[in-house]
Amino acid sequence: MGYSALLLGALVAAPAFGQTFRRTAACPQLGCVFPPDQTDFIAGQTFDLRIEVQAPVNGSEAYNNGQVDKNFSIKIGGQGAELVDAAQFFGLSDPEAEKYNFTYYEDLFAEDAHAPTPVNVVAKSYRNLQLHTPGTYEVVLTYNNGDTTKATWTVADLAEKKKAKNVIFFVGDGMAGSMLSAARLLGHKTINGKYQSKLKLDEAPGYGSQMTHSLDSFITDSANSASALFSGKKMTVNGLNAYTLIQNSSTGKAYGDPKVETIFEMFRRIEGGQVGVVSKAYIADATPAAVCTHTSQRSQYTAIIEQYLSGVAGNYSWFPWEGVDLLFGGGGENFLPGPGNGNISQFDRWASEGYQVGYTKTELEAFDNAQRALAIFTQGNISTWLDQNVYTDLLDLAVTPQGKRGARDQPGLKDMTLKAIDILHTRSKERNTGFMLMSEAALIDKEMHVLDIDRALGEVLELDDTVRATLKHLEEIGELDDTLVVVTADHGHGFDVFGSADTKYLQQQNSDRAKRSAIGTYQNSGLSAYQVPQDVLANNHTIFQSPQGDGFPVTWDPRYTIAHGWAAIPDHREDFEVNKDHERVPAVKNTTGYFFNPEDNQRGFAMTGNLGTGDGQGVHSLVDVPVYAFGPGHEYFRGVMNSPDLAFKVALALDLGRNSNVTASYRK
Amino acid sequence: MGYSALLLGALVAAPAFGQTFRRTAACPQLGCVFPPDQTDFIAGQTFDLRIEVQAPVNGSEAYNNGQVDKNFSIKIGGQGAELVDAAQFFGLSDPEAEKYNFTYYEDLFAEDAHAPTPVNVVAKSYRNLQLHTPGTYEVVLTYNNGDTTKATWTVADLAEKKKAKNVIFFVGDGMAGSMLSAARLLGHKTINGKYQSKLKLDEAPGYGSQMTHSLDSFITDSANSASALFSGKKMTVNGLNAYTLIQNSSTGKAYGDPKVETIFEMFRRIEGGQVGVVSKAYIADATPAAVCTHTSQRSQYTAIIEQYLSGVAGNYSWFPWEGVDLLFGGGGENFLPGPGNGNISQFDRWASEGYQVGYTKTELEAFDNAQRALAIFTQGNISTWLDQNVYTDLLDLAVTPQGKRGARDQPGLKDMTLKAIDILHTRSKERNTGFMLMSEAALIDKEMHVLDIDRALGEVLELDDTVRATLKHLEEIGELDDTLVVVTADHGHGFDVFGSADTKYLQQQNSDRAKRSAIGTYQNSGLSAYQVPQDVLANNHTIFQSPQGDGFPVTWDPRYTIAHGWAAIPDHREDFEVNKDHERVPAVKNTTGYFFNPEDNQRGFAMTGNLGTGDGQGVHSLVDVPVYAFGPGHEYFRGVMNSPDLAFKVALALDLGRNSNVTASYRK
The missing domain is CATH 2.60.40 (Immunoglobulin-like)
Structure with a gap:
């Protein structure tokens, strides 16, 4: 190749790469x-x-x-x-x-x-x-x-040895490492710089990080990043185990997009294994859908619900999929009859296929562990940990799967995950197989998008609490030594804590600039006020032990809160206080785009955004995200990885590689 | 303890904890x-x-x-x-x-x-x-x-076995994990989501993260965080291996603050080992000073320079310190005679103590490897990698240690580190000891403070390049198997990349809001434009190989740059372009505090800050920072750690614990 070709390339290449479209x-x-x-x-x-x-x-x-x-x-x-x-x-x-x-x-x-x-x-x-x-x-x-x-x-080479019988794969959607640091600060107590308790994730014997970028862009979406984790293939943005051919538009179903099989599908096909899907999001959302569905456009919710049950439609050659063993989450609207759903009640359809169907935590807990199950608790997303546990009046606004206000009988991530384990364990034992469960702390991402940091960190702490309870439960049912537990994120949000805010002082200042004086940095950040210090000087005489937060804040509403910020922001107001009576809506749209919402954080100061004015929310970011692993094969999950590596490591632990086309029978 | 005591505590405790002061x-x-x-x-x-x-x-x-x-x-x-x-x-x-x-x-x-x-x-x-x-x-x-x-x-328990003879401890000051993700994007090339080369740090067999918080606040300063890494003690903010008793003011020398010994000091005292200090900052700055100096107030530069040479002044009982073996960095102003320095030329003083003294890269390279050495290349900080290698006209503005403009003959971090290894290796071999070197990529932090992301990422890539060269050089001199290499940060800055910016489009828009339309998120972020893609379609016919960046960008000035942001910002303007002809000054002060600097990033859009208006720069953040380790004992550096743990792990690898008071002789 001569120099002239190089030069020519350099001249014409500029418009073809790295550009917006x-x-x-x-x-x-x-x-x-x-x-x-x-x-x-x-x-x-x-x-x-x-x-x-x-x-x-x-x-x-x-x-x-x-x-x-x-x-x-x-x-x-x-x-x-x-x-x-x-x-x-x-x-x-x-x-x-x-x-x-x-x-x-x-x-x-x-x-x-x-x-x-x-x-x-x-x-x-x-x-x-x-x-x-x-x-x-x-x-x-x-x-x-x-x-x-x-x-x-x-x-890739075949595994030399099967290390794990079961895999539980937790995804903290949007969970950057900075959020773990912040969640630890809120949920655990330090004495003189030493945490007296820690996150369960802090104890993971397998620890690393992974790069989340897409095949076609360095900022990923949740669909393709989950597909990378579950299929071992970097995908194009919005693709669920299927490559998007045209950016920004679906290729439609007329010819179908090229698919790849996930490790969950391989596990079912090769071993007839049990597969469960749990999420706090509407269940047609990208991360749960990436377990076993295929479409280049994540927004095809109707097709996704159908694929959970019956696999890829018959037009295209693909192996049979006889339905997930359990599906727990939100998103009742995608199951109800209606024009978008082909006028079919998916609830009825799943029931007719033999699934137990439930709509409340009470019904979830009453499920027979030997039978397959569908449980949908809300329309849209399940309520946040904060709303379910602290500001419970907000549950009056939550909507039941059937569309009524007041979905109060909702489970948390821990409830769903432990019940899923019981069902998968019972069924896999009866069938002499293993099980795979994907459990998603989905609302970390949803709350980071709307800059609601308290709700986001509540979800991080709930995930950690769920991992702790999962390991304990696995031990109780005798599956701890056979179960690989992996915890990671699909991408991050640019976020960090940089000090404390004296909210009382902030509220009493009259100008945007004066309100910013409430922020203390470095030594003035002080200690976490979310955990009452263990030794408190009371009236200068009495020392006492404060109540424990058990991995959650003792209070979400201290005078001195964390001062925090995001790398990518729409116009918004900031007051550094927990939002007790509403979910955040940082920006509202007018004819020229999104402006700060004057009704959101009214006592705060205004910040102009750095995102395009078409964006009313924060967006995903580049940062590598943490990886935690417990149990057999955890040693594979160390150091700096690329997102597809995780699928290969799970496959290695489960010994999923085959040198011939293998199909096992699966008993429903 | 009764309930009433608890309640009383809760009532009166509020003003005493977590507050600004x-x-x-x-x-x-x-x-x-x-x-x-x-x-x-x-x-x-x-x-x-x-x-x-x-x-x-x-x-x-x-x-x-x-x-x-x-x-x-x-x-x-x-x-x-x-x-x-x-x-x-x-x-x-x-x-x-x-x-x-x-x-x-x-x-x-x-x-x-x-x-x-x-x-x-x-x-x-x-x-x-x-x-x-x-x-x-x-x-x-x-x-x-x-x-x-x-x-x-x-x-702590004594080590069972000495694993390492030498330790090289790199500190990327202010280096959060998000900056590694960004630096990788700029310095390395992907094809379809797979990096074709990686950071050297990405290959570290020991990988973890560590919490950087202070003893007395959750946001740390560089003095106390480095002290935690080097002494194993969380320190109060601004303390260099000495506890600050009064917040926000020095206790002065009248009574002296309580000191702790560092692992570098123990290594010298117990083994008579060689100790070197290298930094791109002025050498009295916090991180290098934390190697072997003691003061509760990091700003006591004169005392710090003196302590490098002769240890803690005689008023307070402390073991003798007979001087570092080498000291390379910036900060000539603290060595010149003057009222603040007791009218002593520290250059003359060090020379009279037998040190080789140099002021340029040329003189550095000519140093006798068998003799102790002081090399100070600039006043203030050494110039950034970007200024030394790309925008070299800016070196005309750099100031020599003696105070003249045009300090052009400066070394980079790699030059200083490799020369330091040669001196320490030669001297330790002659004395049958090992060596310890602290090498600081100091300007990551300095450039993050002023929001100059290109210069900051250049420093990250220079650190990575230096680690790569260090491991290679250790192999060449036969010390690779005996040398533990640790790389970490002392704290982070809240930072992330969230998309790409079409700088050409941004420049041509006339309003702040319109300029923001230049930002592409998700699929519109595209691929890194800092590395010409390997396979480029030229005139639709010719495929050619692009030039390699060798771990650095091929261009720092592409049309499509990274769009990035910070969690904590002063008022400033943003244009997402490299600053070619000046260092950034994001905000300037008027009578009511810092406002955005109208002369900085003139083509950009204005962003209001979220820091107090007394802050004209970004600040440190909470995020846990990455830890990388190579060589004997690297396996100690895995998982989630607290900053003091690192000192204990180094001590374990070097077997520094002693059950009696040991003092070895040290030969200058």
Whole structure:
């Protein structure tokens, strides 16, 4: 390659990379291969292969007046072996070529000028594939008179030994390490710089961090980041175990997006294992959906609910999925009959498939541990730990799955998780299998988005409390030595605590600038006021022991609160006080975008945002997130990892790799 | 304890804890013991014991009209043994009681009202003590007619085996994990979500995190946090291996503050080992000073420079310190003759003590590796990596140690560290000892304070590059297997990346709100534009390899930069561009405090701050910071730790604990 090619590249490459909009997610060239270059597979993991050849009509990449060259080929071969046509390699007949087109903007200027670039596409999909031999594979797409797009895939080695029978995978959605530091400060007590109790997570023998970035962007969404954790594949933003081909729009169902199998699906397919899904979010939300559903667009809630029960619809070749063993969460609105849901009551449908169905904590606890179960407690998200345990009047505003106000009989994450373990344990014992559970502390993320730090940290502490209770319960039921417990986040939010705020002083100041004087930094931050100090000087004479917070604050409303902030903010007001009677709405929209909400944190000072004015909430961030592991295989989870590594480590602990296509029977 | 005592405590305790101002740092009761309750010691570690009895004249803790009860006693005993008077326990004569007084404000309202609380104090100091037997010790101060202040101290077990001969301790000042994520994004390249090269730190076999909070506040300063890392004792804010007794003011030298010995001092005292100090800051700054100096007030620069050379001044009993083996950094102003420095040229003084003295990188490299060395390259801090390597015109503004503009012949952190290793290695080999080196990437913190993210991330990448080069060099000189390398931070800054910014678009918008539209989040963040992608489509035909960044950005000035923010901000303007021709000054002061600087980031949009208007810079934060370890003993550095733990782990690897008072000879 000569210097001139390098220079030419440098000149024309600028508009094609790193920009706001891109032609096709994760496809820098006009020929696209999904799964793309650098993808790793578990041996025997199922996936689809899709190739596309694209021809932009105009813009910096315009090709042949938008005419796609239809003479293209896709070849594949193991390391050192001759490349053969993909259809031959996988023993399939060659699929028919599909055509579609889309438009995109090259940058913000093009968007302002309403000058889109149309792109014509020809594509092929090869479905339901597996690679069984560890090692590397070369994939070569040849198109446009000899241009090539190459991919190197790697199939990981098989495990030498099965270490764990069961896996419980906790996800603290949006939980950056800074939130653990803050949650510890609120929930635990120090004496002279030494914590007298700690987070359970602080004791994890396996500890590391992982990078959350997407395949196609360095800031991830919850769909693709959970997919990376559960399938071992970096996904395009919004993709649930299926690659998004066009950025910012669904490819629709007309041709289907290329799918990858998750470790939960492999566990079910190979071992007939029990699989449970628990979340405090509406249950069609991205993280729970990433356990076993497939769509490039996370917003397809109806399809997601259906896939939990019956797998990928019959149009596309994929192995059978006979339903999760349990599904606990919120989001009743996606189960009710209605136009968006095909006028079917999913509650009735699941009941007719043999599931126990419940709508309250009371009903949850009464479930038969031997039977499959669906429990949906609210519309939208389940209420926060703070609302369920401290400011309980707010439960009057919570909505039942059927749409009535006053959903008071709700479980917390711990209740759902322990019941899920009981059901999975009972059923797996009867079937001589193991179990896998995904349990999501979903509302950390939801509350960070709306800058409600007290509710977010309550959820972090609830997750920690749930992990503590889980390990104790596993010991009680004799499964502790056989169960790997992993706890991580799917991404962070830029957040930190930087001092304390004298809320009493702040309230009494009359200007925005004067209110900021209430903040104490460095030595003036003082000690945590959320835990009454253990030794308190009372009337200068009496020493007494304060009440214990048991891992939660003794008070959420001290005079001296944490002063905290976010890296990414909409316009909003800040008063550093707990919101007792409402959930936060930091910004409200008018005709020119989001402005600070004058009714939110009225006693606080105003801060202008640094996000686009189309954003009324905080957003996800780049920071690597912590990883904690307990139990057999915990030693795999050490040091700095990439998000897909976690799926491979779980697969290694469970010995999920197979050098042939294995299907076990699953008994409902 | 009855309920009424509890209630009474809750009522009166509020003003005494967690507030902006406190009576005495880390002393909640009127009787104070330093080192306080919960302190851990290495066996044979030297320390001072100080007790105080205080009587506030007014306020919520007013006692006996401000009259101190002079009948107090201090007793100590090993676990289970009878308590005896401290003087007897340590075999000393009882020290004379000292008196002093101070005032403080109980809260911000008291400050506004100019209503201080005077406090009278009687105190005693017991100096130069050691505890030799592992186990717990009880310390009881009895005062005020029977009130007691108790402390439990613990002496750690001796090491079973010496694992490491040498230790290199890197400190990335202010380096939160989020900055590593950002630095990786700038300095390394991904293909489809997989980094093609990584940070050296990402490969550390020992990985964990540590809590940075102070003894007396949850937000730390760099002095006390470094002291915790190096002495194993949480310190009061601003304390350098000496407890601050009065918050916000020095106790002065009149009576001296209670000191603790560092692991560097123990290593020298016990083994006669070589000790080197390297920093990119002015060398009297907190982190380097925490290696072997003692003062409760980090701003005593003259005393710090003197202590590097000759230890604690003779007034107070402390073991001899015969000077660091090398001292490389900035801060020439503290070495020049002048009123603040006692009209002594420390350069001349060090030279007369046999040190090689140099002022440039050229002179540094010419140093004889067998001789002790002082090298000071600038006044103030050494120039940033970005200024030394990219925007080199800015070196014309750098000031030589002697005070002239144009300090162009400066070393980077890598240059200083590798030369330090050569000197320490040569000298320790000749003396049959090991060596300890502290090397500080100091400017991460300095640049984060002024919100100059490019310069801060350049320093992070320089640290990583230095660690990589250090491990390579240790292998070359045959010391890799004998050298423990630890890398951590002393605290973080709340910071994160949340998207990309189209700087070209931002510049062309005319309003603050419109400029914010340039920010792309989630899928619109795109890929890092700091590394030209490896495979670039040039004119739709030619594929070429882009130049490598070798762990640094290929460009610092792409059109699409990282969009980033801080948890704690002064008023400032943001344009998301590298500052090529000046260092950032985000805010400027007028009569009512700091406002955004109109000359800083002129093309950017304005953001109001959330810090007190007396702050013109960002501040430290709560987040736990990462810990990385390589070499023998790296396995000790795993999981979630507290900052003092690191000193104990280094002591364990070096086998520094002693069950008797040991003093080795040190050869200059």
